[in-house]
Amino acid sequence: MxxxxxxxxxxxxxxxxxxxxxxxxxxxxxxxxxxxxxxxxxxxxxxxxxxxxxxxxxxxxxxxxxxxxxxxxxxxxxxxxxxxxxxxxxxxxxxxxxxxxxxxxxxxxxxxxxxxxxxxxxxxxxxxxxxxxxxxxxxxxxxxxxxHRAGAPDLYPEARRDEIDELNREVFREVNNGVYRCGFAGSQDAYDAAYTRLFTALDRLSERLSTQRYLVGDTITEADVRLFTTLARFDPVYHGHFKCNRSKLSEMPVLWAYARDLFHTPGFGDTIDFAQIKEHYYAVHRDINPTAIIPDGPDLSNWLTPHHRDQLGGRPFGEGTPPPPPHPAERVPPIA
Incomplete structure (x- = not known):
């Protein structure tokens, strides 16, 4: 399971x-x-x-x-x-x-x-x-x-909850679950349909994010959290393991910059352990990868490159502040 x-x-x-x-x-x-x-x-x-x-x-x-x-x-x-x-x-x-x-x-x-x-x-x-x-x-x-800590962001602002909820439903259906629909498809027709749905949704999100820094409003919200965790796994896992291979995330300029922007934001990238992510998918999903061989790539140092999304304005934490560094016991290994 x-x-x-x-x-x-x-x-x-x-x-x-x-x-x-x-x-x-x-x-x-x-x-x-x-x-x-x-x-x-x-x-x-x-x-x-x-x-x-x-x-x-x-x-x-x-x-x-x-x-x-x-x-x-x-x-x-x-x-x-x-x-x-x-x-x-x-x-x-x-x-x-x-x-x-x-x-x-x-x-x-x-x-x-x-x-x-x-x-x-x-x-x-x-x-x-x-x-x-x-x-x-x-x-x-x-x-x-x-x-909540002093300076905590409002990730679910009451005035925008309907918009956040609607977007979350779409992102779950078409992207969060969409990659799994590709990876675990049991027929060519099902895979083809899933592949089309996924990249249609990613293109739609790219268009939305081409003119605004975050998904809803000018600060991070629950919607950004839900999209980010799928994007962070896209190139290391979903592109190859789940056959979501029209484009790598790093080949989709808007989403790639958006994902790096969040990755560089305290609270996001400092929760990501790429080694554990790869080990889980490639070792556990034996029906897809029966040898359980974990690929050495891709090179993940590109996550550390500048994103320039701040040119779109916006304030990640609104009137709040970034969280302090994680407790030593909860730190993840840095990207080599």
Missing amino acids: SDAGAGSYVEQGEFRRDTNYITTRITADGSEGYPVEPGRYRLVAARACPWANRTLIVRRLLGLEPVLSVGLCGPTHDKLSWTFDLDPGGVDPVLGIHRLRDAYLARFPDYPRGITVPALVEIGTGQVVTNDYAQMTLDFSTEWAAY
């Missing part, structure tokens, strides 16, 4: 993502039984997974590190679960478990679906609360507002 989506399947050659998640929410008023409280929950993520990567970015941008700890799974996993291979003894030091599956079964002994990251786990009970990644980051911006 990979970030392709546990329980996802191919129907008539077309990849279908299972989007049924544990929808319990952690809210400021605790109306669903789980109130926002510092130190009560642990975010379990994996740097390899684009859906989990979103939560790591938003947590950084909003400054939730002091109130919401993070447990990081390794880049690979077996058929049962993501595992804490990066920790001593392969055990999460806070939850005391080897497999994320244990937290799911602690709450749902007969849990029938796959074990996915990101997940929020209640530390005291060891039980998973939610794995609804799309709602999770929106709640970080709204329900956890009392614990």
Whole structure:
């Protein structure tokens, strides 16, 4: 079970993502039984997974590190679960478990679906609360507002939520999930249709971003976070592994500059571990890459080149400020 989506399947050659998640929410008023409280929950993520990567970015941008700890799974996993291979003894030091599956079964002994990251786990009970990644980051911006750092950006401004929501739906359908629709297509016709949909959407986004620095307004929002995690994986993984090969990201000038702009923004690039990303996709997706050989390329030093997007104006954090450098324990390896 990979970030392709546990329980996802191919129907008539077309990849279908299972989007049924544990929808319990952690809210400021605790109306669903789980109130926002510092130190009560642990975010379990994996740097390899684009859906989990979103939560790591938003947590950084909003400054939730002091109130919401993070447990990081390794880049690979077996058929049962993501595992804490990066920790001593392969055990999460806070939850005391080897497999994320244990937290799911602690709450749902007969849990029938796959074990996915990101997940929020209640530390005291060891039980998973939610794995609804799309709602999770929106709640970080709204329900956890009392614990945002001074100068945190407004990633989900109330006046623009309808626009952000609409764009997020399109980006999910055509891009975030679109690359998987290409990679896991079970027929030539399904692949051809998926390929066309993906690059039509990328061209449309390129046109939108040709005259504005960010997707919605003149500051970073939730919409930029959701697009960025797919773009960051495009050349290292999706272009070759998923056959999304009309163009590399680095050959699409507007999107390439936009992605580098975000990569250079504190909170984005400092959550990206390209080695873990490549290891996950090429080692776990044995149906696509049966040898599990991880390619040496591409050269990723081009992510460090100037982007010049600041010429379009805009202020990344609006009236706020950049987050401080990540805690030493959460730093990623620099690009060589």
